Amino acid sequence: MSASNGAAAQTTEESLEARMADKTITLEVFRYDPAAGGDPTFQRYDVPYRSDWVVLDALNWIKDTTDGSLTFRWSCRMGVCGSCGMMVNGLPKLTCSTFLKDYYPDPLRIEPLANFPVQRDLVIEFDGFVEKLKSIKPWLIRNDQRDPADGELRQTPKQLAQYKQYTMCINCMLCYSACPEYAFIPGFIGPAAIALAQRYNLDSRDQGQAERRKLLGVQEAVWECTFVGECSAVCPKHVDPAAAIQQAKVTSTIDWYKRFLMPWGKK
Amino acid sequence: MKQSNEAFWWSLFSAGGVAAALFLPAIVVLTGFVLPFAEGDTATRHEQLRELIGWWPVRVLLMLVISLSFFHCAHRMRHLLMDFGVRSTPLLLAVVFYAGAITGTVATVVVISRL
Ligand code: SF4
Ligand code: FES
Numbered sequence: 001m002s003a004s005n006g007a008a009a010q011t012t013e014e015s016l017e018a019r020m021a022d023k024t025i026t027l028e029v030f031r032y033d034p035a036a037g038g039d040p041t042f043q044r045y046d047v048p049y050r051s052d053w054v055v056l057d058a059l060n061w062i063k064d065t066t067d068g069s070l071t072f073r074w075s076c077r078m079g080v081c082g083s084c085g086m087m088v089n090g091l092p093k094l095t096c097s098t099f100l101k102d103y104y105p106d107p108l109r110i111e112p113l114a115n116f117p118v119q120r121d122l123v124i125e126f127d128g129f130v131e132k133l134k135s136i137k138p139w140l141i142r143n144d145q146r147d148p149a150d151g152e153l154r155q156t157p158k159q160l161a162q163y164k165q166y167t168m169c170i171n172c173m174l175c176y177s178a179c180p181e182y183a184f185i186p187g188f189i190g191p192a193a194i195a196l197a198q199r200y201n202l203d204s205r206d207q208g209q210a211e212r213r214k215l216l217g218v219q220e221a222v223w224e225c226t227f228v229g230e231c232s233a234v235c236p237k238h239v240d241p242a243a244a245i246q247q248a249k250v251t252s253t254i255d256w257y258k259r260f261l262m263p264w265g266k267k
Numbered sequence: 268m269k270q271s272n273e274a275f276w277w278s279l280f281s282a283g284g285v286a287a288a289l290f291l292p293a294i295v296v297l298t299g300f301v302l303p304f305a306e307g308d309t310a311t312r313h314e315q316l317r318e319l320i321g322w323w324p325v326r327v328l329l330m331l332v333i334s335l336s337f338f339h340c341a342h343r344m345r346h347l348l349m350d351f352g353v354r355s356t357p358l359l360l361a362v363v364f365y366a367g368a369i370t371g372t373v374a375t376v377v378v379i380s381r382l
Pocket of ligand 2: 077080081085
């Protein structure tokens with residue numbers, strides 16, 4: 001490239017930046033304050049458009065410059081903590097990984113994660129979710145009384161590969177927002193909790209499968225799932241919770257036939 | 268902890284999925300296209316086909332493929348309706364669809380065993 005060409009490219013880039021500085025993008029944000037009473041509303045904000053901004057940057061810009069009362073959760077800004085999940089134009093997204101440029105020049109509608117009670121604005125209540133995670137006993141269960149002095153429980157890379165994918169979950173709850181079954185049955189323990197159960201069930205060091213399989217065999221566990229598959233489609237970490245549910249259905253079915261054909265067997 | 272019986276219907280559903288995906292297309296292609304359009308005398312081919320169906324493993328296979336496909340369909344339709352919000356009468360829904368699949372199975376067995 002000749003020197004003059006390079007200079008021309010630079011000027012175009014600069015003018016592009018300059019033009020972008022005046023550009024704005026509209027965010028329609030869900031607002032709700034239970035203390036103030038009244039129905040939820042949508043508030044429009046015009047936010048400067050930057051091609052490298054994500055939705056969370058826009059929300060922070062609103063909070064810092066325009067409206068300090070806007071309430072939302074975030075922490076890491078890099079898709080790790082799982083706290084910034086919201087509905088963006090009707091789809092559950094991590095707002096720290098959702099770029100404005102993918103929507104520009106259309107307006108964006110930002111709502112709290114669907115299928116959860118709203119605490120305020122974009123903040124949802126997730127106690128029920130945490131209870132569900134705990135309910136499937138997400139820890140290594142051992143029948144022997146080991147203590148640290150007995151040394152590590154070793155694992156081959158192949159054994160690790162069995163469950164590793166399910167350890168990638170960041171508890172962002174996008175899968176619950178995407179699940180039409182969860183919308184109908186709030187008691188459904190849901191995709192992430194079942195993926196977490198499989199994370200331990202498939203771990204060679206764990207001996208709690210029998211306990212967890214009983215927990216998974218009830219209606220509100222794997223059997224509410226009708227394999228819509230949206231959980232895996234929206235998961236930002238490619239955990240594939242739908243696959244975990246299918247695996248759990250297979251083991252649960254084997255258990256059912258065992259009980260049916262050998263009712264005298266171990267309960 | 269009450270274990271769900273959904274596992275039973277689901278097992279028929281998944282077996283039916285395999286049957287419908289693997290065997291049904293092969294059977295349709297074979298009996299609907301390959302044989303009718305093959306060279307040679309139609310009457311002889313018809314006789315050959317009847318002979319094949321007279322063989323009991325083939326009959327059992329046919330019955331299984333058709334019956335399991337019915338159960339696959341029944342389970343999927345039942346859950347499809349539930350996904351669309353038809354949830355006030357879950358028992359009725361289950362009875363209607365699975366009774367349909369059972370009726371289909373009985374009809375299949377009767378028809379095939381009379382062939
Ligand atoms: S499975 Fe995926 S979508 Fe669901 S909570 Fe975990 S990371 Fe989020
Ligand atoms: S802020 Fe942590 S995942 Fe988005």
